[in-house]
Amino acid sequence: MCGIVGLHLRSPDLHAHLGELLTGMLCEMQDRGADSAGVAVYGDPRWSPRGHVAVSFVPDPSSLSLSTGVEVDALAAELSRDLASPVAVVDAGPTLVAHVVESAGVEALRAAVLAAFPDALVAGFGSDVAVLKGVGHPRDLAAAYGLAGAQGWQGVGHTRMATESAVNAGGCHPYAVGPDQCLVHNGSFSNHATIRRDLRARGAVFDSENDTEVGARFVADRLAAGYDVETALKDLCGTFDGFYTLLVSDSRSFAVVRDAIACKPAVIAETDDWVAMASEYRALVALPGVESARLYEPEPERIYAWTR
Amino acid sequence: MDPVSESVRHLDLAEVPLRSVNALLHGREVDDLPALAPGEDVVLTHPQGAHAVAVGLDSPRQVRIEGHVGYYAAGMNQRADVVIDGNAGVGVAENMMSGSVTVLGNASQAAGATAHGGLLVVHGDAAARCGISMKGVDIVVGGSIGHMSAFMAQAGRLVVRGDAGDALGDSIYEARLYVRGEVASLGADCVAKQMRPEHHEELAALLKAAGYEDDDTAAYTRYGSARELYHFDVDNAY
Numbered sequence: 001m002c003g004i005v006g007l008h009l010r011s012p013d014l015h016a017h018l019g020e021l022l023t024g025m026l027c028e029m030q031d032r033g034a035d036s037a038g039v040a041v042y043g044d045p046r047w048s049p050r051g052h053v054a055v056s057f058v059p060d061p062s063s064l065s066l067s068t069g070v071e072v073d074a075l076a077a078e079l080s081r082d083l084a085s086p087v088a089v090v091d092a093g094p095t096l097v098a099h100v101v102e103s104a105g106v107e108a109l110r111a112a113v114l115a116a117f118p119d120a121l122v123a124g125f126g127s128d129v130a131v132l133k134g135v136g137h138p139r140d141l142a143a144a145y146g147l148a149g150a151q152g153w154q155g156v157g158h159t160r161m162a163t164e165s166a167v168n169a170g171g172c173h174p175y176a177v178g179p180d181q182c183l184v185h186n187g188s189f190s191n192h193a194t195i196r197r198d199l200r201a202r203g204a205v206f207d208s209e210n211d212t213e214v215g216a217r218f219v220a221d222r223l224a225a226g227y228d229v230e231t232a233l234k235d236l237c238g239t240f241d242g243f244y245t246l247l248v249s250d251s252r253s254f255a256v257v258r259d260a261i262a263c264k265p266a267v268i269a270e271t272d273d274w275v276a277m278a279s280e281y282r283a284l285v286a287l288p289g290v291e292s293a294r295l296y297e298p299e300p301e302r303i304y305a306w307t308r
Numbered sequence: 309m310d311p312v313s314e315s316v317r318h319l320d321l322a323e324v325p326l327r328s329v330n331a332l333l334h335g336r337e338v339d340d341l342p343a344l345a346p347g348e349d350v351v352l353t354h355p356q357g358a359h360a361v362a363v364g365l366d367s368p369r370q371v372r373i374e375g376h377v378g379y380y381a382a383g384m385n386q387r388a389d390v391v392i393d394g395n396a397g398v399g400v401a402e403n404m405m406s407g408s409v410t411v412l413g414n415a416s417q418a419a420g421a422t423a424h425g426g427l428l429v430v431h432g433d434a435a436a437r438c439g440i441s442m443k444g445v446d447i448v449v450g451g452s453i454g455h456m457s458a459f460m461a462q463a464g465r466l467v468v469r470g471d472a473g474d475a476l477g478d479s480i481y482e483a484r485l486y487v488r489g490e491v492a493s494l495g496a497d498c499v500a501k502q503m504r505p506e507h508h509e510e511l512a513a514l515l516k517a518a519g520y521e522d523d524d525t526a527a528y529t530r531y532g533s534a535r536e537l538y539h540f541d542v543d544n545a546y
Contacts, residue, residue: 262436262455265398265416281376281397282357295395297416297435299473300455 002173002186003029003159003279004266006247007287008254008306011273012153014288015043019150021287023142025276026157028283030138032186033161036172037138039145040124040131040182042251043152046090047097047130053106054099055113056092056131056176058169061121061207064135066093066144075116082112093144094134094169095123102127106179121169121207124176128152128251131182133172153308156249158184170208175216177207178223180251185212186279187243187264195239215240219248233257233303245298247277255305262300269293275306315348322354326361333365333388344369355381357397362390365407382409385426401428404445417454420447423464429518436473439466442483448518458485459495467514469523477531485531486511488523499534 005025009015018041026037041047048054059068072089076098079087085104090097100109106125114120124131132145138159142148158173165171174182189195192211195218200206204217215236222232229248233255236246245264248255256277258266269276269284271293276284284290298304319329328338329352337343344350349370355361359378362371365388373381376394386405395413404423411419414432421437423445430438430447436454439447444463452470459475461483471489478495484507485498494500503511508525515523 263417267416280357280378281395282378285356285376295414297414297454300436 001032001161003032003283004184004186004245004247004277005029005157005279005283006155006184006249006254006256006277008154008249008275008308009152009273010275010308014273015153016151018152018155019044019147022150022155022157023148024286025278025283026142026147026159027139028285029157029159029279032279033159034137035160035162035167036133036135036169037141037157037159038123038131038133038172038174038184039142039147039155039157040129040174040176040249041147041150041152042128042154042180042249044130044150047092047150048099048126048128051102052099053102053104053109053125053127054097054130055106055109055125056095056097056123056129056133057113057117058095058121058123058133059117060119061169063094064168066134066136066140067091068094068096070096072096078116079109079112082115083108087112092130092132092146093141094136095132095145097130097132123169124174124182126176126180126251129176129180129182131174131176133169133174135167135169135172154249154254156182156184156247163188165208165210171210173212175210175213177213177216178220178250181216181220181223182249183212183216183219184247185215186245186266187259189215189240189244190242191240192242211242215244215246223250229253229255230303230305237301245279253305253307255303256298257303258298258300260300262298266298267295268298268304269295315345316351317344317348318351318353320353321356321358321361326358330360330363333362333369333371335367355394359397362388365390368407376413385409395432396430400430401426401445404428414451419449420445423447425464427517433470439464439483442466446514446517448514448520450518450520452489455492456495458483458498461485465510465514467511467518467528469520477533479537480531480533482533484510486514486528487531488528491529491531494531497534497537498531501530501532503528503530 076089087100173184176182189211192214245266352373355375363383366386378397380399382390383402396415401409402421404426408427410429415430415434419434420428431450433451438453438457448467455473458477462481468487472491474492475495477498
């Protein structure tokens with residue numbers, strides 16, 4: 001199964017409520033999978049303040065705990081020394097989010113994080129996004145992340161029912177393998193091993209054995225080659241075999257695509273204030289104004305994209 | 309709701325657990341809630357997209373659900389008449405045996421899947437695989453239907469006032485399909501057929517039952533099985 005939720009806010013008035021709305025959506029999808037759950041939040045002032053770059057990471061990806069046990073102040077001091085620039089580290093339960101002024105560079109921050117924790121899983125990085133991953137029940141994880149207090153203009157969440165690859169932080173969605181990019185998936189790719197080999201031959205390095213990571217790295221590869229999101233997803237539809245409903249986002253855009261058979265569910269709701277996507281309608285019931293939203297199911301292999 | 313009904317039981321799904329509501333609808337008493345009287349009608353409020361609302365009903369009763377429902381709503385229905393005042397999720401009225409299910413909004417995938425009898429009316433659109441493997445149900449869709457509808461349909465009638473998506477009636481057996489709008493493409497062994505007088509008559513009765521009696525049956529095209537897949541043909545082998 002797996003459950004997907006996504007919320008793209010058009011009205012700035014709602015930015016302060018992003019986390020609260022996303023928490024409700026995510027927890028409503030717990031019946032679709034509760035072995036792990038992850039979120040990506042764009043524009044949260046705690047995790048990725050404006051003018052800063054952020055790296056989200058799970059220090060010990062083999063841990064099944066809801067907290068890292070890392071002393072964040074000491075880590076911030078260590079990273080600040082490394083970068084010669086003040087780094088803040090925010091404790092978000094099983095994931096930590098480090099951020100530093102943009103001029104210090106996201107790659108330098110990522111390198112410093114990996115120097116401190118060579119085995120760390122980098123969950124996401126960029127100027128706007130924080131990506132939080134963990135193993136456990138969505139409700140427990142949302143509390144551990146402090147998700148209800150998050151703010152921003154866009155959020156994506158995933159509850160996982162693992163059908164292949166391990167239940168650990170590496171198997172937890174979203175996959176955020178390019179700057180500010182994020183992909184969540186309900187379904188299974190059947191030819192991911194072949195595509196993984198092709199991408200490895202082109203230099204891609206994988207964090208997990210998960211099929212969705214292959215999709216995310218494929219999209220990142222195409223975006224890096226200059227494709228826009230829509231063209232990259234068309235290429236994905238032509239290359240990947242299997243079942244999928246995908247939600248793909250970056251700082252500016254939010255896109256949904258389903259495979260040609262389209263057996264994995266998806267509902268889109270739109271109002272003047274927001275665009276929301278979820279595996280099932282019941283994830284949307286608490287959104288403000290959902291009663292008058294335009295509701296529809298995305299058609300197979302058609303790419304639906306919104307930009308801000 | 310029928311104004312002559314003796315009584316109507318209102319049940320709020322925000323307060324009464326779904327299992328209890330379904331048990332009441334099956335004629336049992338639950339906790340401190342007395343069993344429904346035979347024929348006692350029911351109004352359900354706040355379904356909030358929940359799955360399996362009003363499944364397995366097996367006695368004559370009118371049930372109105374005010375709001376959107378999730379998967380398998382009114383599945384396996386026998387003899388009850390269920391109205392969903394909202395949208396329905398995957399598999400509404402799946403495996404219905406008799407009675408009726410009416411969706412005032414849209415229905416998701418696989419509406420009326422494998423249903424043996426009764427009448428399913430969707431006044432909005434129905435998504436992919438509407439009437440998949442239908443075995444005798446009548447389905448009338450006010451809007452359009454998605455791809456792979458009536459896949460392996462065995463018996464029953466499907467009426468679509470709008471358009472049909474790709475691969476309509478793929479591998480169809482003996483169901484009859486009536487579509488007024490465009491058909492994106494026909495599936496394997498599904499072909500357009502002549503509308504003989506008995507088909508106009510049958511279609512008119514179905515449209516009337518669904519509240520669309522003003523439709524001109526001449527505007528519809530009938531589709532059905534070419535019966536080329538009934539027997540093994542070596543040219544179809546890989």
